Amino acid sequence: MSWRRAMVVCRTDLRQLRQSRDFWIPMVALGGIFFFLAPLVLLTTITQLGDIDVVRRVSDALEVLPQSAQDQIQGDTPAGRTSYALAVFLFAPLAVVVPLTISTAVGAATIVGERERGTGEFLAHSPASTSEIYLGKLVASLVPGYVTTIVGFAVYSLIVNLLVGPEVGGWFFPTTAWWVLMLWVIPPFLALTLSLVLRLSARVKSTAAAQQASGLVTLPLIMISYGQSTGALFGAGATTAWVVGAVAWVAAVVGLVRGSHAVSRARLLGVADEQ
Numbered sequence: 343m344s345w346r347r348a349m350v351v352c353r354t355d356l357r358q359l360r361q362s363r364d365f366w367i368p369m370v371a372l373g374g375i376f377f378f379l380a381p382l383v384l385l386t387t388i389t390q391l392g393d394i395d396v397v398r399r400v401s402d403a404l405e406v407l408p409q410s411a412q413d414q415i416q417g418d419t420p421a422g423r424t425s426y427a428l429a430v431f432l433f434a435p436l437a438v439v440v441p442l443t444i445s446t447a448v449g450a451a452t453i454v455g456e457r458e459r460g461t462g463e464f465l466a467h468s469p470a471s472t473s474e475i476y477l478g479k480l481v482a483s484l485v486p487g488y489v490t491t492i493v494g495f496a497v498y499s500l501i502v503n504l505l506v507g508p509e510v511g512g513w514f515f516p517t518t519a520w521w522v523l524m525l526w527v528i529p530p531f532l533a534l535t536l537s538l539v540l541r542l543s544a545r546v547k548s549t550a551a552a553q554q555a556s557g558l559v560t561l562p563l564i565m566i567s568y569g570q571s572t573g574a575l576f577g578a579g580a581t582t583a584w585v586v587g588a589v590a591w592v593a594a595v596v597g598l599v600r601g602s603h604a605v606s607r608a609r610l611l612g613v614a615d616e617q
Contacts, residue, residue: 347470351478369444377494385505388425422509429502445487446560449536450552452479453543466610476605522583530590537597541604
C-alpha cells in the first residue's frame with residue numbers, strides 16, 4: 343500500500359469539500375453555536391447574575407449529582423459552583439455529537455458521491471488500489487471532525503477559563519477527565535462510526551440513502567459514547583474510561599480492516615460487485 347497515493351485521494355476529497363460552501367458553512371455554524379455561542383451566553387449569564395435566588399436554586403440542584411461529581415465541583419459561591427458544574431458536566435455532549443455529525447456527513451457521501459458526480463470511473467481506473475482509496479476516503483472523513491473538535495475545544499476551553507476561572511480561583515480547564523475523554527475515548531468511537539458509514543456509502547445507490555442509513559448506524563454509537571463520556575466526567579472512575587477506550591480502539595481497528603473490503607472498483611463504477 344502506498345501512503346502517497348492514499349493522500350492524493352484524501353487531498354482531492356478535502357479540496358472538493360472546501361469548495362462546497364453549502365456543506366462547510368452549516369458545519370462551521372454548527373460548531374460555532376455549540377462550542378462558542380451557547381457556552382458564552384450561558385456562562386456569561388450565570389457568572390454575571392451573581393448570588394441571586396435563581397442561581398442559588400440551580401446550585402442547590404447540583405446535589406442530585408453523584409457524590410463523586412459533587413466532590414469535583416469547585417467554587418465558594420453559588421455562581422461559581424453552578425458555572426463550574428455547567429462548564430465541566432453539561433457540555434460533555436459537544437465533544438461527542440459535533441465531530442460525529444460532521445465526519446458522518448462527509449463519510450456518507452464520500453464513495454456513493456463519486457458515482458453520482460460521474461468521477462467514480464476515473465477513480466476506479468486510477469493507479470490507487472481499493473485499500474488506498476478506502477484509506478484516503480477515511481482520512482478525508484476524519485479530518486473535518488477532528489479539526490472542528492480541536493479548534494472548538496480550544497475556543498471552549500478559553501471561554502471557560504476566562505469566565506469561570508475567576509470564580510473558582512484560576513484556570514482549571516481542561517480537567518483530567520476531559521483530557522482522557524478527548525484523547526482516548528472519542529477518537530476510537532469516531533473511527534468505528536466512520537468504518538460503518540464508509541461501508542454503507544459503498545453499498546447504497548444514492549447519497550440520500552447513505553445519509554439516512556448512516557443516521558440509523560451512528561445514533562446508537564453516539565448514545566454509547568455519550569454515556570461513557572458523561573460517566574467518565576461524573577467520576578465513574580479513570581480505570582473505566584481507559585478500559586472502555588481500549589475496547590473501542592480494538593473494535594475500531596477491526597471495523598476499519600473489515601470496512602476496507604467494502605470498496606471495490608465495480609462499486610465505484612456503479613455496476614454489480616466483483617465476485
